[in-house]
Amino acid sequence: DVKVTQSSRYLVKRTGEKVFLECVQDMDHENMFWYRQDPGLGLRLIYFSYDVKMKEKGDIPEGYSVSREKKERFSLILESASTNQTSMYLCASRIGTSEYNEQFFGPGTRLTVL
Amino acid sequence: SQKIEQNSEALNIQEGKTATLTCNYTNYSPAYLQWYRQDPGRGPVFLLLIRENEKEKRKERLKVTFDTTLKQSLFHITASQPADSATYLCALVNQAGTALIFGKGTTLSVSS
Numbered sequence: 001d002v003k004v005t006q007s008s009r010y011l012v013k014r015t016g017e018k019v020f021l022e023c024v025q026d027m028d029h030e031n032m033f034w035y036r037q038d039p040g041l042g043l044r045l046i047y048f049s050y051d052v053k054m055k056e057k058g059d060i061p062e063g064y065s066v067s068r069e070k071k072e073r074f075s076l077i078l079e080s081a082s083t084n085q086t087s088m089y090l091c092a093s094r095i096g097t098s099e100y101n102e103q104f105f106g107p108g109t110r111l112t113v114l
Numbered sequence: 115s116q117k118i119e120q121n122s123e124a125l126n127i128q129e130g131k132t133a134t135l136t137c138n139y140t141n142y143s144p145a146y147l148q149w150y151r152q153d154p155g156r157g158p159v160f161l162l163l164i165r166e167n168e169k170e171k172r173k174e175r176l177k178v179t180f181d182t183t184l185k186q187s188l189f190h191i192t193a194s195q196p197a198d199s200a201t202y203l204c205a206l207v208n209q210a211g212t213a214l215i216f217g218k219g220t221t222l223s224v225s226s
Contacts, residue, residue, distance in 0.1 A: 033213060042203075042216055042217060042219060043203065045214075048212065056212065059215075103158075105159070106157050107157050108155070108156065
């Protein structure tokens with residue numbers, strides 16, 4: 001089975017801190033994604049990557065950056081955390097050979113910015 | 115831009131009944147549509163994919179339809195059980211074919 005793991009289930013940070021959220025998948029998937037999920041707004045795509053060192057902006061990239069130095073790892077970076085970035089962050093991966101394949105999600109990181 | 119809507123935020127039904135969830139989309143004709151299940155505090159889990167040339171797809175007690183004329187997908191759970199209680203998300207691939215766009219979800223509660 002595909003396994004997508006995220007570095008923390010819960011995280012509390014202070015405004016202005018630099019925050020790293022890590023995601024690792026073990027199935028050699030080419031594509032990886034970061035979403036945030038908020039009540040009433042659903043899942044929104046922040047960034048995605050279709051290969052090592054490649055990244056594309058999603059629908060809400062402002063305030064975030066990403067890094068993909070290795071195929072299995074995709075990091076989301078909050079350069080200067082703000083309270084409006086308090087959210088559930090979900091990482092996903094997908095095999096890149098066919099656009100029809102499903103996405104596999106990690107368990108999520110619930111980030112609180114105080 | 116593409117828009118995807120799940121008409122009901124919440125649906126409450128009794129055990130044994132059929133649950134029907136609706137997903138509508140606009141401004142776009144996706145090649146396929148997916149349905150996911152999400153339990154509280156967990157990431158979504160893939161359930162079914164239906165392609166634009168498929169009218170209906172089944173998996174055990176689940177059935178999905180895809181009407182490209184109405185721009186609508188229906189998701190049915192027959193003989194529903196309390197264990198089916200969860201949030202169900204529909205998702206479309208974006209126009210570039212690079213990522214999924216999700217609806218806000220419908221939270222299904224099945225009471226015994």
